[in-house]
């Protein structure tokens with residue numbers, strides 16, 4: 001496999017990647033891409049019964065299992081839930097992770113989201129994606145192919161900007177209808193979270209909420225289920241829509257074409 005086909009998803013918590021872009025990862029895996037799922041935090045506030053260390057261990061195993069469903073590797077920066085911070089120390093940790101993975105494509109949270117762990121993780125991913133290929137940015141070996149990767153932002157929670165209440169307008173929609181069972185299986189690996197919500201709601205809200213969101217995004221491109229992304233177009237980042245090109249969907253053009 002070419003070492004240029006590597007996707008790194010850096011999200012705040014275990015399960016964010018599966019909820020926000022699991023279907024896209026399944027589709028990239030089918031194309032032969034190497035999948036890396038990383039989280040800034042270890043999920044140690046994700047239980048009302050277990051202590052921090054105990055639930056963090058459970059969630060690490062769940063995240064590994066979910067990543068393995070697409071032949072992927074799970075990494076954790078080891079920060080605590082609700083304490084993710086854009087700090088020099090954490091920027092270095094993130095750059096080191098990027099050095100090891102050497103991604104071509106990075107997916108992270110959007111700039112504005114419902115929770116600050118997500119927003120701080122966004123900053124870490126932006127900093128590391130820009131900097132990891134700079135020789136002096138890390139002491140770890142630098143792959144010859146290292147360069148500024150494609151960068152995409154997944155949806156914020158429920159798809160809306162928390163400051164304006166407006167739905168985020170995607171640059172790229174990926175049809176995941178055919179891989180929804182595989183995405184659901186990935187998310188179901190996070191059994192500790194699923195069971196907690198099932199007890200709390202009396203129904204399988206963990207899975208259902210994910211499916212509702214993908215169905216809502218699917219309406220925009222006339223598919224049953226879709227995942228939405230906004231591509232980062234800052235200086236030095238690749239500008240062409242790699243995800244749309246690889247996975248065959250772009251938003252408004254597709255909708256107009258299908259409706260014709």
Ligand SMILES: [Zn+2]
Pocket residue numbers: 012013016118
């Ligand atoms: Zn999260």
